[in-house]
Structures are given as structure tokens and as C-alpha cells.
Amino acid sequence: MIGHTLLPNQSLKSHPSLAKSRTSKIYNSTQLMEQKSNDEKTRLKGVLDKFVGGFSQGNPPTVSMSTMDISSPYNTRHVTHVGFDATTGEFTGLPKEWHTLLKSSGITQIEQEQNPQAVINAIEFYQESSRDDAVWQKIPNKRDSSASSILKNSGGGNAITNSLRRLSKLKLSDYTKRASSSSITASPRSSIIEKSNNTSEISTSIPEEETPVVKRRQAKQPSQSTDVVSQLKEICINKDPKEIYHNMVKIGQGASGGVFIAHRQENIPVAIKQMNLDQQPKKELIINEILVMKKSQHPNIVNYLDSYLWKGDLWVVMEYMEGGSLTDVVTCNMMMEGQIAAVCQEVLQGLHHLHSKGVIHRDIKSDNILLSMKGDIKLTDFGFCAQLNENEAKRTTMVGTPYWMAPEVVTRKEYGAKVDIWSLGILAIEMIEGEPPYLNENPLRALYLIATNGTPKLQSPESLSDVFKDFLSKCLEVDPELRPSAEDMLKHPFLSLADPLRSLSPLIRAAKEIEE
Incomplete structure (x- = not known):
């Protein structure tokens, strides 16, 4: 169930009142109040879940002083009002980091004037995605010129000329806060709402780690990392894969580990991804990939064979696609x-x-x-x-x-x-x-x-x-x-x-x- 409904994106020019003015107002305080309300509901839900859970396990619910401890600042945010002055064609109140991003973004002045809200939405999106670990950010790079020749393909049909490209590996990870295993909440998005003074303001929520905020600490839960390792132990074989697969040849090295070609029986090659779990910032993605592959056997999906958990390393065995x-x-x-x-x-x-x-x-x-x-x-x-x-x-x-x-x-x-x-x-x-x-x-x-x-x-x-x-x-x-x-x-x-x-x-x- 989605935590809240995102407001639709609007263009300054599409709003009849704003189109008549040289300046416009973009403001959204209601959405922030709704977000706060949702956060309070999430905390209340957690308390009720624990209360009911105590009865379901045959134990009376107890209240410990440890659950009322005051923790250090957590996920604090403050509201920055960003405006757009149609007279000067510039944003006002833009955080320094955002100003630097916008300056080097290549978004033209005309594009900024045509749709300032879309500009801010893009910056918010980019900023949130950029907070992920560097392992998941693979910036596009131009290919080696030695591999840049274009081959001529003979044969009939409509020949289409390909230009060479830089590969993009920039991955954006999940930054939504999960209130529970079945609840997903997206971060608030700026929206355009008319104000009486017809000035232009964008209300947005920006991380502010320096601002202390008191947060009630709930009872400690097992770390996500420990939980993932426990799940892996349930679905993986606890054995050294080198005793089963032979002639291992390393064919690649990625951010998450090495890739090997190996053989087991009948000289049929397999591909093996080897990962050190301690070096994996997104262990839950590994679990996700294994579970999806296990239940998605299909001629057009790479066939999952086995997975092994041995001495802190995860080995995932799949069919080898030599092409x-x-x-x-x-x-x-x-x-x-x-x-x-x-x-x-x-x-x-x-x-x-x-x-x-x-x-x-x-x-x-x-x-x-x-x-x-x-x-x-x-x-x-x-x-x-x-x-x-x-x-x-x-x-x-x-x-x-x-x-x-x-x-x-x-x-x-x-x-x-x-x-x-x-x-x-x-x-x-x-x-x-x-x-x-x-x-x-x-x-x-x-x-x-x-x-x-x-x-x-x-x-x-x-x-x-x-x-x-x-x-x-x-x-x-x-x-x-x-x-x-x-x-x-x-x-x-x-x-x-x-x-x-x-x-x-x-x-x-x-x-x-x-x-x-």
C-alpha cells in the first residue's frame, strides 16, 4: 500500500493566474503536514504491532524504560523555500549545492523559464539518487576508440546506422522509507499552488544533518544485514563451491565481486558470481535477485542453478551466456x-x-x-x-x-x-x-x-x-x-x-x- 498520494506535476504556464503574472508562486505546506501525519501514524502502528504481537506469542506486553530512550538525531529535514523570479529568469533561495548542480546541468535558461518546477523535481530526484553508495553509481564513460569501428552488415532489409555510445551504468536505488514490510512511502514532491501575491516559491524538503531532533527509540531490532545473512543461509548451500565446480577461470571483476567460468559435469560451462558479503552495501538486492531467478525459470530468463554461502562469500551459479x-x-x-x-x-x-x-x-x-x-x-x-x-x-x-x-x-x-x-x-x-x-x-x-x-x-x-x-x-x-x-x-x-x-x-x- 502506498503511504501517500503524490500531487500531480503542473507547469507554470498551464496555470491561468500564473501565466498572467511575471512571477508565480509554488508552495506546498499541506503536503508537508500530511507527511508529518504519516510519520506519526507509522510510529503508532509500530507500537500497536508490538502490543498485539506480545499476545500472539503468548507473552504479555511489557513496557521497558529502554523503549523511551532519547536517541541521537535521525533523518532530520528542514524546509527550504525556493523561488523563481520570472523577471530575472533566476531561482531564488536555491541551496548552494543545488545551485552548483544547476549551473553545470546543461539545462538552458529558456528551459528553466519554461518549466521551473520540472527543474526542481529533476534536482530533487538526482540528489536523492546520488545519496546511494558509490557502488551503485557507475557514471557513463566513453568507449575505447580502438573498439569504436562500425561494421557493415550485409543483407536485405532496412539498414540502420548506429552511432557509438558511452555506456551508462548509473543506478538509482530505493530511497523510500518503509514503515513496514508492506508499506512504501515516497519522499514528498514539490508542487505548484497559486498564492495571492503571485510570487514564485518552491517548497521542498532538504536533508539537514546538523539540526538536532529528538526521536523516541523503539526496542532494538536485529540489523538488516544480520537478517539478510540469515535468509541467505536458508536458501544457499553451505559448502565450498570449489569442491563441486572445477577449471574456474576469472573473466571479470565488478564492484560487487568477481565473475568466473567453471565446469561441473559433461564439460558444460556455467557462470559464477562471487561476492564478499561484508563488502556488499545492498545485501537485500542480492536476496531479491536470487529469489526472482529461482521462481522465474523461463527460456528468456538466465537460468539460476545454485547458490553457495561459504566463509563469508556468496557464490551464485547461473547458466553461461557466451555471447x-x-x-x-x-x-x-x-x-x-x-x-x-x-x-x-x-x-x-x-x-x-x-x-x-x-x-x-x-x-x-x-x-x-x-x-x-x-x-x-x-x-x-x-x-x-x-x-x-x-x-x-x-x-x-x-x-x-x-x-x-x-x-x-x-x-x-x-x-x-x-x-x-x-x-x-x-x-x-x-x-x-x-x-x-x-x-x-x-x-x-x-x-x-x-x-x-x-x-x-x-x-x-x-x-x-x-x-x-x-x-x-x-x-x-x-x-x-x-x-x-x-x-x-x-x-x-x-x-x-x-x-x-x-x-x-x-x-x-x-x-x-x-x-x-
């Missing part, structure tokens, strides 16, 4: 519409399976599409998946990779499984142009453009068939209520143009040759 990621293919080749249709069809089949189980992937992009040398296509990276149920049919958490995010995520509205369909549309643009829209923009400006531009424009739409353009327009429908589901998109006529998966093999081999 690498789709990223390598889209940055090194021109793809035909039939090949793009084949990829979209396989991805949609995987998404339909996940969505039928109430799971949203939330990070669909070429980096998370793995290939075999024969052209098999499978989804991977389920750390950011969300599980929906009857009580929680929508989400408000901010996760994924910004350039592939749906507008409803960037604007912090409730969202559902259709965010994956939007990301599929951006993935299709990757296959057309070699990179997602706005990749060369500053991340903050990219967030602003996603929120304000709606459906992104193609560089050369005239080179695409009408049926392909219709497919893209359906995936990239801004209104999620009108955006089709994965099941609906599987019926789209564009997919009837899909080439056999083996047609991808030459592209995969070409990408491998460039890497080598």
Missing part, C-alpha cells in the same frame, strides 16, 4: 529491422512471464540482455526487481538506470509493470541508433528532458518502416494507462517481421572480434 551482452552488439553493428524485431519479441516473452508472476524488472536495457553465440536472448540482473501483490499494485521507488526510465518514474508517480514496456522502447532505440536518447546529456538534464519531452524523437525516423514506428510509439506512450502490456505488445504486427535468432550470430561474432 555477452546486447550492448556489445548494438555499439558495433548495424541491425536490421528483422533482427530488432527478433530481440524485442524475445524480451517481451521474458517480460510477460515476469509480469504474470507480479514481478517488474525495472532495469531493462541492452546491458541486461545476454546472448548465446547462437542468438538466444535472455534477461538478467534482477537485483532491482519489484514484487507486486494485491495490497501493493503500484510502486513509487526510484530504481533503474535514468536514460531508460519511464516518465512516471522520473516524476515520482505511482507506476506498474508498464515501466518495463517503456524501457523496451528505449532499448529498441538503442538498437536503431546505438545509444538511448539523451545519453550524451548531463544526467540532470537527461532527467529534465525525460520528464518534459515525453516520447523521445528519433534521429532519422524516415528510415524506419511504418509498422516499426507504430511499435515504438506504443512502447513509448507517455500515459501508462494507454501504454500496452507485454501481452498486448506480443501481438503487434512488427514482431511478425522477426528474423530467426540465428541471424544475430554474425553480429555477436563481430562484436567478439572487436573486443579481442
